[in-house]
Amino acid sequence: MTDKPLEIAILVCPGFMQIDVVGFHTIISMIPGANVHLAWKNRDEIAGAPHFPTRATTTFADCPKDLDVLFAGAVPPEVMEDAETLEFLADRGSRARWVAGVCAGSLLLGAAGLLRGYRATTNFQLHDRLPLVGAIPERGNVVEDRNRITAGPATGCHEIGFRLVQDLAGDELAMIAELASEYAPKPLFGVGTPELAGPGLTARTLAFSERLVTGLGHSAGGRG
Amino acid sequence: MTDKPLEIAILVCPGFMQIDVVGFHTIISMIPGANVHLAWKNRDEIAGAPHFPTRATTTFADCPKDLDVLFAGAVPPEVMEDAETLEFLADRGSRARWVAGVCAGSLLLGAAGLLRGYRATTNFQLHDRLPLVGAIPERGNVVEDRNRITAGPATGCHEIGFRLVQDLAGDELAMIAELASEYAPKPLFGVGTPELAGPGLTARTLAFSERLVTGLGHSAGGRG
Numbered sequence: 001m002t003d004k005p006l007e008i009a010i011l012v013c014p015g016f017m018q019i020d021v022v023g024f025h026t027i028i029s030m031i032p033g034a035n036v037h038l039a040w041k042n043r044d045e046i047a048g049a050p051h052f053p054t055r056a057t058t059t060f061a062d063c064p065k066d067l068d069v070l071f072a073g074a075v076p077p078e079v080m081e082d083a084e085t086l087e088f089l090a091d092r093g094s095r096a097r098w099v100a101g102v103c104a105g106s107l108l109l110g111a112a113g114l115l116r117g118y119r120a121t122t123n124f125q126l127h128d129r130l131p132l133v134g135a136i137p138e139r140g141n142v143v144e145d146r147n148r149i150t151a152g153p154a155t156g157c158h159e160i161g162f163r164l165v166q167d168l169a170g171d172e173l174a175m176i177a178e179l180a181s182e183y184a185p186k187p188l189f190g191v192g193t194p195e196l197a198g199p200g201l202t203a204r205t206l207a208f209s210e211r212l213v214t215g216l217g218h219s220a221g222g223r224g
Numbered sequence: 225m226t227d228k229p230l231e232i233a234i235l236v237c238p239g240f241m242q243i244d245v246v247g248f249h250t251i252i253s254m255i256p257g258a259n260v261h262l263a264w265k266n267r268d269e270i271a272g273a274p275h276f277p278t279r280a281t282t283t284f285a286d287c288p289k290d291l292d293v294l295f296a297g298a299v300p301p302e303v304m305e306d307a308e309t310l311e312f313l314a315d316r317g318s319r320a321r322w323v324a325g326v327c328a329g330s331l332l333l334g335a336a337g338l339l340r341g342y343r344a345t346t347n348f349q350l351h352d353r354l355p356l357v358g359a360i361p362e363r364g365n366v367v368e369d370r371n372r373i374t375a376g377p378a379t380g381c382h383e384i385g386f387r388l389v390q391d392l393a394g395d396e397l398a399m400i401a402e403l404a405s406e407y408a409p410k411p412l413f414g415v416g417t418p419e420l421a422g423p424g425l426t427a428r429t430l431a432f433s434e435r436l437v438t439g440l441g442h443s444a445g446g447r448g
Contacts (some may be wrong), residue, residue, distance in 0.1 A: 018242075019250040019405070022276070026243040026378070029274035036274065045269075045279070050253035050260065052246070053279040055269070123406060141410045153406025154250070155379065162412040172428075175413050175421070179429045181243070182347060182377025184416030185409040186365045188386040189399050192408030197399070204396075205403040 006034040006168060007064040009092065011072040011105075012056055013040050013079045018048035019154040020073025020102040027161030028069065030177045031169045039063045041084060049076075060088040069164055070096040073157065074104035074123075086112045098164055099148050102157045106150040110135050119145040123152045124194050124202075125209050153192070158183055230258040230392060231288040233316065235296040235329075236280055237264050237303045242272035243378040244297025244326040251385030252293065254401045255393045263287045265308060273300075284312040293388055294320040297381065298328035298347075310336045322388055323372050326381045330374040334359050343369040347376045348418050348426075349433050377416070382407055 008028055010021050029036050040046065040056035047053050070092045079085055089112035093099045101109040106122035109115055110133025120135040121127065121143040130137040142151045142159045151160050158181070166174035191197040197205070232252055234245050253260050264270065264280035271277050294316045303309055313336035317323045325333040330346040333339055334357025344359040345351065345367040354361040366375045366383045375384050382405070390398035415421040421429070 017250070018246045022242045022246040023378070025276060026241070026274060038276070050250060051281070052249060052262070053281065055277040057275070057277065125404075141408070153408065154247070155382070155405075155407060155409040158379070159410065159412060166412070175415050175425055176429045176432050178411060178413050178416050179418070179421045179425060180349075180433055181379075182416050183379060183409070183411050184365070184377065184414075184420060185379040185407070185411075186383065187402060187407050187409075188383060188390070189402050190408075191399050192402050192406050194403070196408060197403045201399055201403060205400045208400050209404055 006031060006068040007066065008034055008036045008069045009039045009058070009063050009067050009071065010037065011040070011070075011075070011085070011089070011108075012038045012046065012048070012054060013075050013085070014046045015049045015076035015079070016046075017074040017103065017154070018050075018052050018054075020105060020157050021071065023155065023158035024071055024100070024102070024161045027158060027177050027181065028164060030173065030180070031165060035064075037063060039088070060084070063088075063092065065092070065095070067092050067096040068168060069098045069100055071100045071102075071160075072105035072108050073102045073154075075108055080104070080108055080111055089114065097147060098167070100150070100160050100164065102151045102160065103154065106130070106135070107133060109148075109150075115148060115150075118148040119143055120148060120150040121152050122150065125206060127152070155185065230255060230292040231290065232258055232260045232293045233263045233282070233287050233291050233295065234261065235264070235294075235299070235309070235313070235332075236262045236270065236272070236278060237299050237309070238270045239273045239300035239303070240270075241298040241327065241378070242274075242276050242278075244329060244381050245295065247379065247382035248295055248324070248326070248385045251382060251401050251405065252388060254397065254404070255389060259288075261287060263312070284308070287312075287316065289316070289319070291316050291320040292392060293322045293324055295324045295326075295384075296329035296332050297326045297378075299332055304328070304332055304335055313338065321371060322391070324374070324384050324388065326375045326384065327378065330354070330359070331357060333372075333374075339372060339374075342372045343367055344372060344374040345376050346374065349430060351376070379409065 037058040093114040103123040116134035119138045194202040261282040317338040327347040340358035418426040
């Protein structure tokens with residue numbers, strides 16, 4: 001341990017899923033002195049999905065080279081295949097203390113070569129694609145394998161947040177973070193996994209997610 | 225029911241808590257054709273707390289007069305007392321089909337006179353202040369009284385989202401939304417309420433929240 005402040009970088013881009021990153025952003029920021037960056041190619045205004053204007057706080061070029069956490073949530077298909085983005089992730093991920101992904105963000109890390117041979121998860125709609133990027137699929141809200149940590153659902157970004165506060169700043173602050181944000185959710189229906197929802201609702205939700213993703217390039221919810 | 229699209233307005237402002245609004249924003253946007261606005265005095269760039277650049281998509285002046293949902297999360301103390309903001313909330317809230325608040329957003333609605341005589345909740349750090357704005361305090365993740373719906377913790381904004389999708393668009397879409405976002409959280413420690421945390425951790429968390437709020441005007445977590 002040194003007194004060097006923690007450096008955390010969260011990928012943003014046009015069409016990124018806000019809901020996948022904001023919980024993590026807020027929780028990891030509870031570590032005193034942590035530098036939390038939103039990283040993209042440039043600092044022009046972009047819109048998260050659903051439409052939420054924002055702007056990176058650092059560029060790929062200016063982003064610290066040695067990160068304590070590299071974090072990605074879901075991004076649109078064109079970013080999943082973007083060479084400049086994949087190169088940035090591969091570079092920072094090769095040295096980062098932790099590499100974290102939520103939802104399709106896990107597959108993005110995988111596309112950058114960062115999950116080869118690692119156990120990982122993603123949202124249930126995309127779970128069967130994990131082997132395509134060399135990951136070993138595992139179901140679970142949060143899956144941790146060495147310094148890779150991935151989550152399926154959007155709220156998984158909170159849970160990755162608590163776990164990394166624990167690792168980077170200790171149990172006490174992590175527990176305070178869980179209570180300060182009153183993280184004791186009560187689902188309205190209790191159908192938040194395919195197992196809980198059953199095959200009928202799951203099939204209809206997959207169809208709904210597919211329509212969202214292929215619809216207006218407006219990827220709310222389905223990839224969340 | 226008419227074919228008029230739903231009009232949803234979410235308050236944003238310098239220092240608003242992103243984590244209190246993004247879950248709601250994403251989930252309510254799953255209603256086909258819903259117009260989801262981020263409303264503030266102007267459309268200049270602002271930063272949520274912790275630092276997250278954004279910008280309103282509509283001004284108070286241009287925001288639709290008759291809303292299906294008026295929604296507010298936590299905002300800094302100066303906005304809690306800002307006459308123009310309170311006037312906007314009081315006006316839109318007087319006609320809105322639903323008036324929704326999360327964390328200190330509940331107290332903000334109360335300051336605008338919208339909770340007088342209504343059962344309501346807010347985050348545990350502020351719960352004892354509810355009577356100051358004429359609300360009837362009730363503990364619970366989500367408290368609903370007629371067309372007022374309030375939540376304590378930040379994840380409560382997801383839960384308000386599912387409930388209002390249910391009311392505005394039906395059970396089926398609300399259940400799909402819960403599954404599409406895999407809302408089946410698993411807390412790391414299970415200390416997400418004062419009851420679960422016990423008095424020692426609760427006292428230390430209150431002290432931590434107080435330091436955050438009175439610290440750098442940087443209100444991460446404690447008001448989340």
